[in-house]
Amino acid sequence: MSSVALRDALMPVRVLTVDDQARFRGVARDVIDATPGFQSIGEAETGEEALSAIDRLAPELVLLDVRMPGLDGIEVARRLNASHPETLIVLISIEDPLDLPAAAELQGVVPLVRKQDFGPALLRRLWKEHSR
Amino acid sequence: MDLRTIPGAHGRDPGNAEMSSRPNSLADAAATAATLALCAVTAAITIGGSTSKYAALEASARGLMVGAPIAVGLHARGLPAFHRFGNLLIGAGIGCFFASFSASDDGLIYSIGRISGWLVEVGLLYLVLAFPSGSLERVDRALVSAIALVILLLYLPTALLVEHYPTPSPWTACGGDCPGNAFMATDAEPALVADLIRPVRETLMIAIFSAATVRLSLRIGHASHIVRRTFAPVLTVATFRLAAVATGIATSALAPDAAFIDVVAWVVALAVPVLALAFLVGLIRWRLFIAVALERLALRLRAHPGPDVLREALAEAFEDPSLDVLYSLDEPEDHWADASGRAVDPASLQTAACITEAVDDGRRVAVFIHDPALRHDDAFVDSATAYAAIALDNYRLSAQTSALLREVHESRGRILAAADQERRRIEHDLHDGAQQRLVTLRIKLELAAERSANGDGRDAELLSALGSEIDEALDEVRSLARGIYPASLAARGLVEALRAAALRAALPTAVLAAGIGRYPREVESAAYFCCLEALQNADKHAAGATAAVIELTYNGALTMEVRDDGAGFEVASVAGGVGFTSMRDRLAAVGGHLEVRSSAGRGTRVRAAIPLGVDTSGAPGTSGASA
Secondary structure (H helix, E strand, C coil), X not given: CCHHHXXXXXXXXXXXXXXXXXXXXXXXXXXHHHCCCEEEEEEECCHHHHHHHHHHHCCCEEEEECCCCXXXXXXXXHHHHHHCCCCEEEEEEXXXXXXXXXXXXXXXXXXXXXXXXXXXXXXXXXXXXXHC | CCEEEEECCCCCCCCHHHHHHCCCHHHHHHHHHHHHHHHHHHHHHHHHHCCCXXXXXXXXXXXXXXXXXXXXHHHHHCCHHHHHHHHHHHHHHHHHHHHHHHHCCCHHHHHHHHHHHHHHHHHHHHHHHHCCCCCCCHHHHHHHHHHHHHHHHHHHHHHHCCCCCCCCECCECCCCCCCCCCCCCCCCCCHHHHHHHHHHHHHHHHHHHHHHHHHHHHHHHHCCHHHHHHHHHHHHHHHHHHHHHHHHHHHHHHCCCCCHHHHHHHHHHHXXXXXXXXXXXXXXXXXXXXXXXXXXXXXHCCCCCCHHHHHHHHHHHCCCCCCEEEEEECCCCCEEECCCCCEECHHHXXXXXXXXXXXXXXXXXXXXECCHHHHHCHHHHHHHHHHHHHHHHHHHHHHHHHHHHHHHHHHHHHHHHHHHHHHHHHHHHHHHHHHHHHHHHHHHHHHHHHHHCCCCHHHHHHHHHHHHHHHHHHHHXXXXXHHHCCHHHHHHCHHHHHHHHHHHCCCCEXXXXXXXXXXXXXXXXXXXXXXXXXXXXHHHHCCCCCCEXXXXXXXXXXXXXXXXXXXXXXXXXXXXXXXHHHHHHHHHHXXXXXXXXXXXXXXXXXXXXXXXXXXXXXXXXXXXXXC
């Protein structure tokens, strides 16, 4: 086994998925499982659940859907940015980023990706850029 | 509370009132002749019985005492409102005629006259207290009953017992040489009469007259403006006469020989024709007042009056500030409303001063609450009823129109709200359904592509191609959803949605919004789609435009302005187009309006304003309602 593979097996990146859509949570789990070096440690359905799950599970990477009832993803991202600066937060949206001007203030600080672009390649790229 | 139903202008009931007001010259001539005859008889009797050199003068005075009440009574009788009083006055005049027999020197005639003189006092008191209606209130009835009892029990029986009737009397000038009592049934006058009966009855008379005086004085004091102005002379003269009678009785009891008593007697006597004159003055003043009031009313209400105008005009014309008109509406049943349309509880009518019902064509039109003095005047009631019927029709029409308008407004609002809801539902379904499926499919393809990258390259290529197709499909669906109802509008509000729209617009567009919060759903929706339409117009049609601005302000009303610096267009020719019409409709449904200004070379300005009561600003980030 290569050192990379070993490291991936021993210290996978812990990922928390937050989305009110069960379908996406399912496929996200598939993607994470299919990506070496990443492990899905939990899921949350709402923003509030996400905040308590993050405190409980301490993930390294949080996939946050923007459009959720109650506390939406952007608000959660803002709060997490303040309280857990070491956690990588990724905002995921079905909408075009252009349609979310409110996310503009988080630009550069929190990456915003399109849901349809989500996949192993994106996952790896995001983590790599963050670790830098 | 006095309640009466009278026929209105449309359904006039030809009752007694009508007949008595029609002049009948034959009856008039006969009445006049009879009156003159009576006066002549009185004068003759007076002259015959008088020994003084002023006999002619006395005869004229006594004739006047008979003639004046009858004449005024005849006149009053002809007026529907004073018919009853007129009859009473005539009766009193006839009573005075018989009382004038006291001037005779014939014992029998004299005696009849003296007895009549007593009885007349009851009649005169009745008249004075019953003016102008001819009917008595409870307290007054008690007073009249009291005096009747005194006359009946303490005066009349003495006609059988006394030798001479007491002097002085207003009905005769004979002092010491009056004829004897022709009805004396006993041989001698019992001492009882002089010792007991006379003092008692005189005291009682003084008491009754004093009470009546007080009562009348209070009436003048408490009288409403109308009453005071027209009936003051009557009340003054009547009070004066009552006081004089009381004084006369008291003086004759205490100082029987004073010459002053004769003066008082003549004053009391002449007060009768003066009283009749005062009645006449009062009647004339009243008729004048009504005539002037009706004239003022007619001038004021030339056009079709509304209920509030009618109330004001009536109150002003009849100088009754307390006047009010209540209208009876058909629905809900027995529903009463005042001039301004407010519902009135029928129970409160119980305490009103005086109420007259107005009936027109068999249906109850209105109810007038007014000064009691007005209730007897048919002229007032008829004219007021006729106007009230018109006003009520107006009121009904305008109420109906308002109700219809309200209904139209509401249904419009409902239609638009339903349409918006449908849009949101469709967008939501697209988002949760089609888009999510496509996204999931896309991700799965990506996974499959990655997996198969280890195997046959062509599989990977095929999968990637499929992935691109889906990307395009997603773009299309997203665009569709956005056009139907932008997600950001519901979730983040007007400004966010417009900013997003501005970013996608062909023209560089700036969004200026200060102090704009969240507003009711239908308002944000109307505002958004209006601005979007205006922006799209600018993108498509503003030739040579370099930029556009969307400006939002809130100042009690939400105002939006979309400006561009294009070539402008002819507003009149485009104003009726589908785009502008739908903008106007959407705005109108939320109470807003549209203004479009454009001039060649100066660009275009589309301005919409929606008045709002309350600003429901919400903090950003908390999603209000995600459908």
